[in-house]
Amino acid sequence: MAVQSLSQDAISTRQRGIHRSERRLALALLLPSIVIILLVVGFPMLYSLYLSFTNFTLTSAGDVQFVGLQNYINLLFHDPLFWKAFGRTVLFITLAVNIEFLLGLTIAQLMARAIRGHGLARTLMMMPMMFAPILVGFQFKWFFNAQVGLVNNILYTLTGETHFIPWLIDKPLGFIAILVAEIWMSTPFMVVILEAGILSLPQEPFEAAEVDGASGWQKFQHLTLPMLMPFIYTAMAIRSLDIARAYDVVSIMTGGGPANRTELIWTYVNRLAFSGQRFAMGTAMSYITVLFSFFFTWYLFRNVIKSRWAGGTE
Amino acid sequence: MNAIANGRRRSRRIKWDDVLSDALLWVILLIFFVPALWIILTSIRIRAEINAHPPVWIPTGFSFDSYKILFGMPTPEGAFGLGGEIPVPAYARNSIVISLVSTFFALAFGTLAGYVFSRFSFRAKNGIFLGMMLARAIPGIALSLPLFILFARVGLSDTVPGMIITYVALNIPFTAWLMDGFFRAIPQELDEAARIDGCSHWGAFIRVDLPLSLPGAAAAGIFAFLTSWNEFALASIITRTPASRTFPPALFEFTGQFVSDWRGMTAMSVLMLIPAIVFVALVQRQLMEGLTSGATKG
Numbered sequence: 001m002a003v004q005s006l007s008q009d010a011i012s013t014r015q016r017g018i019h020r021s022e023r024r025l026a027l028a029l030l031l032p033s034i035v036i037i038l039l040v041v042g043f044p045m046l047y048s049l050y051l052s053f054t055n056f057t058l059t060s061a062g063d064v065q066f067v068g069l070q071n072y073i074n075l076l077f078h079d080p081l082f083w084k085a086f087g088r089t090v091l092f093i094t095l096a097v098n099i100e101f102l103l104g105l106t107i108a109q110l111m112a113r114a115i116r117g118h119g120l121a122r123t124l125m126m127m128p129m130m131f132a133p134i135l136v137g138f139q140f141k142w143f144f145n146a147q148v149g150l151v152n153n154i155l156y157t158l159t160g161e162t163h164f165i166p167w168l169i170d171k172p173l174g175f176i177a178i179l180v181a182e183i184w185m186s187t188p189f190m191v192v193i194l195e196a197g198i199l200s201l202p203q204e205p206f207e208a209a210e211v212d213g214a215s216g217w218q219k220f221q222h223l224t225l226p227m228l229m230p231f232i233y234t235a236m237a238i239r240s241l242d243i244a245r246a247y248d249v250v251s252i253m254t255g256g257g258p259a260n261r262t263e264l265i266w267t268y269v270n271r272l273a274f275s276g277q278r279f280a281m282g283t284a285m286s287y288i289t290v291l292f293s294f295f296f297t298w299y300l301f302r303n304v305i306k307s308r309w310a311g312g313t314e
Numbered sequence: 315m316n317a318i319a320n321g322r323r324r325s326r327r328i329k330w331d332d333v334l335s336d337a338l339l340w341v342i343l344l345i346f347f348v349p350a351l352w353i354i355l356t357s358i359r360i361r362a363e364i365n366a367h368p369p370v371w372i373p374t375g376f377s378f379d380s381y382k383i384l385f386g387m388p389t390p391e392g393a394f395g396l397g398g399e400i401p402v403p404a405y406a407r408n409s410i411v412i413s414l415v416s417t418f419f420a421l422a423f424g425t426l427a428g429y430v431f432s433r434f435s436f437r438a439k440n441g442i443f444l445g446m447m448l449a450r451a452i453p454g455i456a457l458s459l460p461l462f463i464l465f466a467r468v469g470l471s472d473t474v475p476g477m478i479i480t481y482v483a484l485n486i487p488f489t490a491w492l493m494d495g496f497f498r499a500i501p502q503e504l505d506e507a508a509r510i511d512g513c514s515h516w517g518a519f520i521r522v523d524l525p526l527s528l529p530g531a532a533a534a535g536i537f538a539f540l541t542s543w544n545e546f547a548l549a550s551i552i553t554r555t556p557a558s559r560t561f562p563p564a565l566f567e568f569t570g571q572f573v574s575d576w577r578g579m580t581a582m583s584v585l586m587l588i589p590a591i592v593f594v595a596l597v598q599r600q601l602m603e604g605l606t607s608g609a610t611k612g
Contacts, residue, residue: 025515026434029426030442033486036423040483041449044460051460110339113332117340124343126598127350130590132544134562135583139349142576150352153369184349196603241488244453248546269455279459286456297451301444 045290052284057277071284082285085256085263088175089292092246092264096182097239103183104190104235109220111191112198122195128188133245137252140181144168144253168254174262181249186242190235197231198224233300240300244293265289353587357381357580364577380581402582404556405564409586412477412560413542419478420485421535425527427486428493429519433505443490450487454547462551472554480548485538492537496530497523499603533600536593543590561586 052071054064075082111121128136143150144167155161167177201224209219247266250256256267263271266289273282356364360377363370379389384402431443461480462471470476500523508518546562553559561582568579594601 022434022515023436026430026436026439029430032423033427033446033490034442036479036483037446037449037486040461040480041452041457044457044464045452047464048456048460051463107339107342110335110342114336114339116336121339121343122598123595124347126594127347127591130540130587130594131350132546132562132586134544134546134565135353135586138565138579138583139353143349143352148365148367148369157369157371184346188346192598241447241450243451244455244547247453247455266453266455269453269459273459283459286453286459289453290456293451293453294448297447301447 048283048286051280052287054280056280056283058279059277067280071281072288074281075284075288081260081263082268084260085265085268086288088262089264089266092175092179092182093243093296095179096186096246097236099179099183100187100190100239101232101235103187104194107187107191108194108198109224111195122192125188125191128185129192131185133185133248134252136181136185137249140177140184140249141168141253144177169258171261174254174258178246178250178253178262181253182246185245185249186239189238193231193235193238194228197228201227236300237297240293240297243296244289265292353580353583356577357584359577361577380577383578384581384585400564400567400578400582401556402585405559405561406585408474408477408553408556408558409543409560412474412481412558413539416478416481416485416542417535417539419482420489420538421531423482424486424489424534424538425493425524425531427490428495429497429523431490431494432497433502433515433519433523446487446490450484454545458548458551461548465552471552472558474558476552477549477558477560480552481542481545484545484548485541488541489534489538492534493527493530496527496534496603499530500526529597529600530603533597533603536597537601539593540590543586 053066053068055067055070056064107125111118111125114121131139142148144152146152146164146166146169149167151167152164155165165173167173205223205227206219209223214222244266246264247270250262250264251267251270254262256263256271265285269282269286269289272278272285276282355373357380358376358378359373360375361379363373382389384400386402427446431439465471465476470479504522504526505518508522509515513521544562545560549560550563550566553563565579565582568575568582
C-alpha cells in the first residue's frame with residue numbers, strides 16, 4: 001500500500017514537472033505572436049481608447065483636454081447621422097450575410113452534383129476571391145456609372161431606354177448597388193467552404209434515405225443541412241473576421257454619399273476623423289465599430305470554438 | 315420487363331435533372347465571371363470604344379497601349395491618361411517586398427502559435443486564441459487612426475518596415491488558425507512514436523509535424539500574401555508617397571479631378587490580379603482542406 005501510494009506520488013510530481021516545462025515551451029512558442037499583436041494592435045487600440053475620451057485634433061496636438069464620455073454622448077444622443085449609419089450597417093450585414101449564405105449553398109449544391117467541367121467551374125467561381133476589395137469597389141462604381149456604365153449600357157441596348165438610371169445616387173439604388181458588389185465579392189468564399197463540406201459528407205445516410213423514398217428536399221432538410229453545420233460555422237466565422245472589408249468597397253463606390261445615403265459605420269469613421277477634422281470623435285466612432293465587430297465575431301465564433309475543441313486535444 | 319422499363323425511365327429522369335442543374339450552374343457562374351472578364355477585356359480595348367455612347371459591344375481591335383503607358387514605353391497614342399505619371403515600378407517593388415517579407419514572418423510565428431493551439435493544453439489557451447481572433451476582427455479603419463499617429467511619432471509612417479510589421483500582426487491570427495487545422499489533421503500517433511523514440515516535444519515538431527504540414531503552410535502563406543497584397547484601409551492612411559505606397563491605394567491615382575483613366579486602372583488591376591491568380595490556382599485544394607479540416611476533425 002505504502003509503496004504504491006509513494007510511486008503514485010512520484011508519478012504525479014513527474015507529470016507536474018512535464019506539465020510545467022510544457023507550459024513554458026508553449027508560452028515561448030506563442031511569445032513572438034503575442035508581442036507583435038500587442039505592439040501593433042493592442043497598444044494602438046489602447047491609445048485610441050484614450051484619444052476617444054479627449055478633444056484631440058490632428059492640427060492642435062498641443063493642448064489635449066480630457067472630455068470624458070462627451071464624444072460618445074455626442075454620437076449616441078446628439079447625432080442623427082450616427083443612428084442612421086448604424087441601422088443601415090445592421091441592415092446591410094443582415095441582408096449580405098443571408099443572401100450570400102443562401103446563394104452560396106445553392107451554388108455549392110449545384111457544383112457538388114455537376115457532371116462536367118467541375119474544375120473549370122470552381123476556378124471561375126474563385127475569381128472574385130482574388131480581387132482586392134478596393135478593386136471590387138472601383139469595378140462596380142464603373143459598372144453602375146450612369147453615363148457609360150455596363151449596367152445602363154445593357155439596359156439601353158436591350159430596351160432602348162435613353163434615360164440614364166443614376167444607380168449610385170438615388171436613394172434605394174445606391175444601397176442596392178453596394179449590396180450587389182459586396183455579394184459578388186463574398187459569395188464565392190461561402191461556395192468553396194460549403195462545397196468542400198457537401199463533398200465530404202458520408203454517402204450511407206443518403207442511400208438509406210433513397211431506399212426509404214425520401215424526396216430531394218427531405219434529404220436536404222434532414223441530412224445535408226444538419227451534417228453541414230460545422231462547415232457553415234467555419235464559413236460564418238471567417239466572414240465575421242472580414243466583415244469590415246465592406247469599408248473598402250463602399251468608400252470607393254459612394255464614400256457613404258451622396259448626402260450620407262449609403263453611409264455605413266466604417267465610412268462614418270473616415271468622414272469624422274479626416275474630412276470633418278474631428279479626430280477624437282472619429283476614434284470614438286471607431287471604437288463603436290470595434291465593439292460591433294467583436295459582437296459579430298463572438299456571435300458567429302462561439303459555435304466554432306465549441307465544435308473545434310469539444311473533442312480535440314483537451 | 316416492367317422493372318427494366320421503370321429503371322430506364324428513372325435513369326432518364328435523373329439525367330434530365332442533372333442537365334437542368336448544370337445549365338443553372340453555368341448561368342450563375344457566367345454572371346459571376348462577367349465582371350472579372352470585363353476588367354481584362356477593357357484593359358486591351360481601343361480607348362475610343364470604352365466610354366462610347368451608344369455602347370460598342372463588339373471590339374473592332376485590341377491594343378496593349380495601356381500596359382505600355384504604365385511602364386513608360388512610347389505608344390502611338392502618346393501617354394494620354396494618367397497612367398504615364400504614376401511610378402508603377404516603385405509601387406510594384408513596395409507591394410512585392412512588403413507582401414513577401416510580412417508573409418514570411420507571419421507564417422513563421424503563426425505556425426508556432428498554431429502548433430501550440432493544436433498540441434498543448436493549458437488554461438490560458440482558449441483566452442489567447444479568442445484574443446487573437448478579436449485582434450483580427452478589429453476593422454482596419456479603426457486601427458488606422460491610432461497607428462497613423464503612433465507611427466508618425468516613432469518615424470514608421472510612410473516606411474516599408476512600418477507596413478511590414480503592421481501586416482505581420484494582421485496575418486498572424488488567421489495563419490495560426492489555419493495551421494492549427496493542419497496540425498490537427500496529422501495523426502497524433504506519429505508524434506507519440508517520435509516521443510517514445512526519444513524526441514523532445516520540440517524535436518517531434520521539427521522532425522515530424524513541420525515537414526508533414528508544409529503543403530498546408532504553403533496554403534496559409536498564400537492566404538497571408540493575398541491579404542497583404544490586397545489590403546487598403548491601413549495602406550491608404552499609413553503610406554503617402556512612392557517610398558512605401560502599395561498597389562491598392564495607388565489605384566486612386568487613376569481618378570483625377572476631371573478625368574478618370576479607366577483603361578489605365580484596369581491595366582494596373584490586371585497586373586495586381588496576376589500573382590493572385592497564379593498563387594490561388596497553385597494551392598486552392600490545400601487551402602480548402604485547411605479551412606475545413608478543423609470543422610470535420612472536431
